[in-house]
Amino acid sequence: MDLPKFLLADNTDFPEEIFVIHTEYPRFIINLKDDQVEWLEEFAQSDRKDLEDESTTLIQEAMDFYDREVSRYDA
DSSP, X not given: OXXXXXXXXXXXXXXXXXXXXXXXXXXXXXXXXXXEEEXXXXXXXXXXXXXXXXXXXXXXXHHHHHHHHHHHHHO
């Protein structure tokens, strides 16, 4: 199955929160309410530096994705 790079998610147990799920490596979920990130991968200590460098870009892409999706609902 082909999945999009990002997915929007919500949950009635967390009515004030919106999540963006990154489905490619490194997979993560970001809570846009407080920008908390939950990584869905285990990382070797040697990969930490690469992850830190890449995570800023990926998190910005997730936020841009959300903004784009919301703008499409408003249209």
